[in-house]
Amino acid sequence: MKILEIFNEALEGKCGKIPSYNTVENWMKKLGLSTYENDSKPTDKKFACIIDESIMVNREKLLLILGIPANHLGRPIKHEDVTVIGMKSSGGFKGDDIKQEIEKSIEGIGAKPEYIISDQAHNLTNGIKQSGLLHHIDISHAMGTCFKHAYGKQPDFMNFTALLGKIRLQYQLTDKAYLLPPNMRSIARFMNFHSWVDWGNKMLESFDKLPEKMQEAYAFILDYKELLVELKVAVCAVEYIEAVCKTEGFNLATCNKCKKYIMQHVIGNANNRRAMLGIEILEYLKEHEAKLNASYESRNISSDIIESTFGVFKQKKSPNKLYGITPFVLFIPLHAKLENKSATKSFNFKERLCNVKLKDIDAFAKEHMSINWVTERTKQLRKVS
Numbered sequence: 001m002k003i004l005e006i007f008n009e010a011l012e013g014k015c016g017k018i019p020s021y022n023t024v025e026n027w028m029k030k031l032g033l034s035t036y037e038n039d040s041k042p043t044d045k046k047f048a049c050i051i052d053e054s055i056m057v058n059r060e061k062l063l064l065i066l067g068i069p070a071n072h073l074g075r076p077i078k079h080e081d082v083t084v085i086g087m088k089s090s091g092g093f094k095g096d097d098i099k100q101e102i103e104k105s106i107e108g109i110g111a112k113p114e115y116i117i118s119d120q121a122h123n124l125t126n127g128i129k130q131s132g133l134l135h136h137i138d139i140s141h142a143m144g145t146c147f148k149h150a151y152g153k154q155p156d157f158m159n160f161t162a163l164l165g166k167i168r169l170q171y172q173l174t175d176k177a178y179l180l181p182p183n184m185r186s187i188a189r190f191m192n193f194h195s196w197v198d199w200g201n202k203m204l205e206s207f208d209k210l211p212e213k214m215q216e217a218y219a220f221i222l223d224y225k226e227l228l229v230e231l232k233v234a235v236c237a238v239e240y241i242e243a244v245c246k247t248e249g250f251n252l253a254t255c256n257k258c259k260k261y262i263m264q265h266v267i268g269n270a271n272n273r274r275a276m277l278g279i280e281i282l283e284y285l286k287e288h289e290a291k292l293n294a295s296y297e298s299r300n301i302s303s304d305i306i307e308s309t310f311g312v313f314k315q316k317k318s319p320n321k322l323y324g325i326t327p328f329v330l331f332i333p334l335h336a337k338l339e340n341k342s343a344t345k346s347f348n349f350k351e352r353l354c355n356v357k358l359k360d361i362d363a364f365a366k367e368h369m370s371i372n373w374v375t376e377r378t379k380q381l382r383k384v385s
Helices: 002-010 021-038 095-109 122-131 139-151 155-171 194-209 212-217 225-248 252-267 272-289 304-316 327-338 341-345 349-355 358-368 373-384
Strands: 047-053 061-069 083-090 116-118 135-137
Touching: 021 083, 021 327, 021 349, 021 358, 047 083, 047 095, 047 122, 047 304, 061 095, 061 304, 061 327, 083 095, 083 327, 083 358, 095 122, 116 122, 122 135, 135 139, 135 272, 139 225, 139 272, 155 225, 194 225, 225 252, 225 272, 252 272, 304 327, 327 341, 327 358
Parallel strands: 047 116, 116 135
Antiparallel strands: 047 061, 061 083
C-alpha cells in the first residue's frame, strides 16, 4: 500500500483512490480461488502428484497435493511447473483421510497420476498404499533416514552433536562466537547436518592457523577428526546422488551411475557403519528402480518443490499463529500459476475478479478449512459491544 501511495503522490493523485490492504487481499483470494477451481488439471497428459502436510499452525496442518509432469524435464521442478490439485486443513490427517483426499483429487481431475511422491510419514505412506497408487519416497528424506539408521545411535556421533549444542550456548555473545558451528535443526536433523559437517572439516583444515585462544576453545574438534572425515565422504556421496537424480531424473542410467558411485566411494574400504549407510542407499535405489515401467522412462523423485511451496506460503501468511490455516492458502495456486511472468499476459484478471464473489471464498473456507477461532472471538465480542 505504501508503494501505491508514493506513486499516487508523485503523480499528483492521478492513480485515484488507493485500495486498502483488505481489498488487495480479497483480490488475491478471488484470483486464487478462480485458479484453484478452473486451472486445477495438470496440463501434462502424464502427471504425477506430490503430497505433504505442513507443520502445525496453531493446532492445524495444511495437506497439499501438487500435480507435476510425470516425465522428468531435464531439470529440477520449478513453481511454474506445478498445479495445485488439492488443499485441506485439519488438526491432523490419518491414513484414511489421506486416501480420501487423494481420491477427491483424482475425481476432480478425471485421471489417475502415474505415481505419487511423499516423505516417509506413516500417515502419508499408509494413505497412498490404501489408494493403490505407485509410491516413490522422496530421495532427500530417504537419504536422511539412511543416515539416521547408520549414525543416529553411534556414541561418537551422539556425543559430538550434544557437545556442539553445549558449545553454541556457552560461546554465544562471546569473542569466540564468530567460529561457532551452524545451528542444528531439531526437525529433519538428519537431512540438514551437511552444514556442520562442512564446518567441522574446515575447522580441522584451518586449525593450526587459528589464534591460540581459538585453538584452546575448539580443541575438542581434534578428538572427533575421524568421525568428521568419515561423515564428509558420506555427505559428498549423498549430495552427488541427490544432484544426479534431481537434475537428470530417476531412470535406469542414473540409478546405475549412483549405485556405482556408492560401491566405489562409500562401501569400498569402509568401516561397518559407513558400509551400512551404503547398503541402505543401494536398497533404496534398487527398490525404486524396480518401480520404473521401461528402460527409457525418467521420473521425478524429489518433493523439494512442495517444501519450497510451504516456505513461500509461510513467508506471506500472517505471523500470528492464532489464526491457524485461513483462506489465505488461496495464495498458493495463484503463486504457482503466475510464477512464470509470461503467464500474466493470458491471465484475464478483470474477468476472474468479476466471476468470483466473496461468498464463494466463504464457501471454500467452510468446505476446506477448519473454524478460525480468532474470527469467532471477534464475532462474539462484537455482539457484546
